Amino acid sequence: MNMAAAGRAPTRREVLRAIGLMAGTAVLYQAMEVLGHARETQFAGPPNLQGARPGTRVVVLGAGLAGMLAAYELSKAGYNVQILEYNNRPGGRNWSLYGGDTYTELGGATQKVGFADGNYLNPGPWRIPYHHRALLHYCKAFGVKLEPFMQMNQQALLHSSKAFGGKPMRYRELHADWDGHVAELMSKAIDNRGLDGVLTKEDADRLKMALREWGALDKDFKYAKGWGSSRRRGFDRPQGGGVLGEPIPSEPYAFKDIMDSGIWRVVAQHMSIDHQHTMFQPVGGMGMIGRGFARQVDGKIRYNQKVTSISQQGGKVTVTHTDTGTGLVSTTEADYCVCTIPLSVLSQIDVDCSPGLDAAIRAVPYSNSVKVGLEFRRRFWEEDEAIYGGISFTDREISMISYPSGGLHSSGPAVVLGAYTFGPASYKFAGMTPEERIQRALEQGSVFHPGRYKEEFIGGAAVAWSRVPFTLGCCAMWNEDTRKEHYQTLVAVDDRLVLAGEHASYVGCWMEGAILSSLDAVTRLHKRALEA
Amino acid sequence: MMRFVLFAAAAVAAPALAAKAPPAPHPGAEVYQNVCQACHMANAGGGEGAGKIPALAKNGALEAAGYPIMVVTGGKGAMPWFRGSLTDQQIADVINYVRSHFGNRYRDKVTPAMIEEMGLPAPKGGNRER
16 A cells, blocks of 8 residues: 555545455445446446565466456466466357458358458457446457447337338337327326326426427427428428428328337337447457457466366366367466356366365356358448438347448448347258358348348358357356355355356356456465465 | 247148158257357257367267256257246156157157146246347
């Protein structure tokens, strides 16, 4: 603690750091809450670990974000760190497929990605919420350039097989009509004295005025064709100049059709804290984060190493691993181990640990999802329909298509995320060959842009997470019972071993979870090492 | 989770064609294609990377029907539970399908009543985070 030595009143930052050093991040987080600095995830700054005993070795298993960050922070603290990685690249699930890349999934299907220069598919994470402060911190610190990710686009489309005869409609129109109709209904309920029991007369009047403004109702509290509603949903003839400059208002859709469209589900999704503006993506693909992290641990990663056992016998950690290229079996010894191998894989590895941790590792199944990237000759969604980034949603299996947020308003080929499946559709798509997935995604997505989608298509790439060789799934699927029974055991330091990754967090399936888990794990491991 | 919608394949066979109609597909085949083969592969051969997805083909562990019932209803390791997303009938069908195909020749049949009796319940509060 250097604040006393400085001979001046401590700054708030110094106080926070001091609290953090003495009592750990939980107390620091509470202190930050009191000082009004807390944000949605628990990041209080990098851990600034210091003073490792000279010569202490740590082996880190996995060169995903959790593993590389653990290696970075522990190296800074003075540990000798070695990372073992199954793949021949850094990043783990932080990954982009570019033109020229080759990917072989379980079962042997190999895809040679043919995308044009600069185009990519992000098979895993693809967007970063503004409040994922830990990830954002390290992106800046490691020189990973970010750009806005368009999550919501009012000009994008919503398709429902149950509404408007299966014709995709503008999000903007549906959203405006949803709000407008609901506001009118509420206003009627007030007129019919339906809210007398819950509102005073004065508040009911205020609410009516609010509803008129919120829902774009007319002077009679009706949601109707007119200037007000068209300023939201758009005009039949837009505003222009000269002789025909006067706009012609548009007719709102019937409330029943709006109900059938399920628009509120998409509106609600955008209200979730995970999808609120601002969102980010790395310039050039999500994989740029993995590359940025890898630059910080340059020379510390051994690639193509498949871990087969982890022993803690004899006052040390011994990891046995096989080179996937040569078949050569070797061992790596260390004083401590940070293991970021997904539980789907770790549960199949011989891990020498407490029975409780062993049970926890086996208790958590993995979800599944499929992503398909489709490359088109030109950005017809921009050029023909003024859709710049954002997502069009459908009740078909692909669930959505997402237009690229990068390279907006440029010419040449571009890649659309053509499918992001959930639930049963993920299993159905994963069971297909990559070519079948691409064809199915093209077929289903063509509902949004008939006459363009299939016609301008060049080629695609598809990743089914249940067949990804290094994870055998997407993310850890916890439930209330397993959280209660196993979570604390899973994250606890087990003799010389600590686990980290999105599976060891409550920010499951997000990169932020991997980062926060890693910081917490290395902080506790460092403490354990100093106490030894 | 949404329930799987499966189509009754038997309903469409016209009597006039009955003599030449191909045998009705096993009711478990569609469940296998829509769910199981996402991991276990179309030929039930499984796969191996950093970890392994076991082959269901010629699999001796399927001999005692109680074992696949427990695994399909309750999950195992990376494999999630399917109780609640598949009906007991679908679970029985697909177990029967796998136990009688892909080089497996177990003759005893699994029934929905056995799934009800021996299966594990779906966990509470399981949520998929996006």
